[in-house]
Amino acid sequence: MHACFVRSAAVAVAVTGTLTWAPAASAQPSEPTPSASAAPAETPAPDAGSVEITTKDTAGDALPGAAFLLLDSAGEEAGRGKTDAQGKLTFPDLAPGVYRLKETASGSPLHEAVADQDVIVTPGATTRLTITDPFKAAKVLLQAKDDKTGKLLPGATVNIGTGTSTLLTLTTGAKGTASGELPVTSRKTQFWVKEIKAPAGYDLYKPCKSFTAGLGAPVTVTVTNAKTATNPKPDASDKPTHKPSGAPSTSADKPGSGTGGAKPFPQGAGTLDAASSSAAAPAGDSTPKAPAGSLAHTGADATPWIAAGAGCLVVAGAITLVAVRRRSSTGSEPDDSGKTS
Numbered sequence: 543m544h545a546c547f548v549r550s551a552a553v554a555v556a557v558t559g560t561l562t563w564a565p566a567a568s569a570q571p572s573e574p575t576p577s578a579s580a581a582p583a584e585t586p587a588p589d590a591g592s593v594e595i596t597t598k599d600t601a602g603d604a605l606p607g608a609a610f611l612l613l614d615s616a617g618e619e620a621g622r623g624k625t626d627a628q629g630k631l632t633f634p635d636l637a638p639g640v641y642r643l644k645e646t647a648s649g650s651p652l653h654e655a656v657a658d659q660d661v662i663v664t665p666g667a668t669t670r671l672t673i674t675d676p677f678k679a680a681k682v683l684l685q686a687k688d689d690k691t692g693k694l695l696p697g698a699t700v701n702i703g704t705g706t707s708t709l710l711t712l713t714t715g716a717k718g719t720a721s722g723e724l725p726v727t728s729r730k731t732q733f734w735v736k737e738i739k740a741p742a743g744y745d746l747y748k749p750c751k752s753f754t755a756g757l758g759a760p761v762t763v764t765v766t767n768a769k770t771a772t773n774p775k776p777d778a779s780d781k782p783t784h785k786p787s788g789a790p791s792t793s794a795d796k797p798g799s800g801t802g803g804a805k806p807f808p809q810g811a812g813t814l815d816a817a818s819s820s821a822a823a824p825a826g827d828s829t830p831k832a833p834a835g836s837l838a839h840t841g842a843d844a845t846p847w848i849a850a851g852a853g854c855l856v857v858a859g860a861i862t863l864v865a866v867r868r869r870s871s872t873g874s875e876p877d878d879s880g881k882t883s
Contacts, residue, residue, distance in 0.1 A: 589666035590635045593643070597629040597673045599653055600727050604629030605675055607649030612661075613642040624649065636663045648675045652729075652757045679723035680731070680755035682763055686714045686741060689766040694718025698747075698765060699739035704732060713739075730754055737765050745770050 593612065597605040605625065612621040612633050620641060621633040640662055645655040653675040663669055686698035699713040702724065712720040724733060732754055737747040744767035755761045 589638075591638055591663040591665055592636055592668045593633040593641070593661055593663060594668050594670045595625065595631045595633075595643075595673060596671070597625045597631075597649075597675060599650075599675055600677060605649055605653065607647075608645060608655075608673070608675065609647040609649065611644045611646055612636075613644070615640050617642075638663050638665045643671070645673065645675075650675070652678055654678055677726045677728070678758035680726050680758065681760040682710070682712075682722055682724055682755065683760060684712045684714060684720045684722075684735075685762060685764045686718055686737075687764060687766050688744075689768045695741040695744065695767060697739070697741040698737060698767065700735050700737045700763075700765060702733055702735050702763070704734065709733075714741075724755055726755060726757055729757055731756075735763050735765065737767075740767055743770055744768065 595610060597608040599605055604627070606627045606629055608625045608629070608631075610623060610625075610631055611619065614620045614637075620636060623631050623633070625631045640660055642658060643661050644658045648655045654677070656673055656675060661669055661671065682702065684698075684700060686695040687693065688695060694714070695718050696714050696716050698718075699711065701708045702710040702712065702722075709724055710722050712722055714720045724731075732752060734750055734752045736750045740746040747765045747767050751763075751765075753761060753763055
């Protein structure tokens with residue numbers, strides 16, 4: 543039908559001789575237009591997921607104002623926000639995958655932010671997380687001192703804990719101090735300290751003392767040590783310089799000593815006691831003389847004095863006897879008056 547129209551138009555041009563239309567361009571058959579149903583269909587989007595965060599402290603109280611940042615697997619920001627008055631925050635419309643959750647602020651001067659963690663988002667589901675922000679640790683300063691002088695002592699080791707758990711072990715350094723941090727579970731936490739190693743030259747501090755630490759506040763703990771008592775070592779000068787001789791000392795060696803405690807007589811005078819008399823050897827005897835330290839005199843030296851004393855006693859006795867007899871004989875005769883003199 544279209545072709546017939548072209549022929550008639552060409553005839554008309556030839557008859558009239560007037561060129562008013564160029565049908566050659568429209569004589570070519572046109573390309574068929576593709577139908578809309580032939581275009582490829584788009585891939586449908588997967589179901590989105592979400593992340594819901596609830597923030598609390600170790601006591602179970604909600605923490606409003608905690609700030610979080612959510613990053614996708616490429617490190618691009620997928621969302622950010624702060625928890626509400628109930629400590630809740632939601633990141634909606636998230637494509638499934640692994641995300642990185644960062645807490646940038648706890649929203650409280652008494653709490654610490656937690657470390658980063660991974661979050662997995664599944665299609666059409668809500669991933670719920672509970673974030674527990676710990677209280678800020680208490681800062682403890684340990685000191686070991688001499689109980690008398692207050693001097694700081696190095697080398698003291700203590701355990702610090704609460705209940706039955708040991709939380710921290712500290713050893714004082716060259717300046718006699720040591721520091722550390724204690725995790726706390728409330729605004730005021732009770733701790734104990736126990737010394738397990740004393741400084742060199744000191745006794746162990748045996749009592750177990752307690753103290754209270756607040757949130758993020760510094761606290762000083764002091765243990766005192768007494769010096770170890772030492773027994774004095776014997777002095778070398780106290781030892782005897784020579785061994786005692788086997789021979790007993792005599793009166794000639796030391797005044798007032800010797801057998802029976804007899805004092806020595808001047809040379810050639812006095813008498814000997816029984817021990818010295820028995821020890822004297824007869825003249826001409828071949829027995830060797832007593833060694834040094836024996837009696838200074840023998841019985842032979844005292845013989846003239848003994849004889850002289852005996853003679854004097856005999857004479858004195860005779861004179862006394864004669865005088866007594868004469869007096870008794872004269873006193874018994876009566877005189878002329880009849881009296882006895």
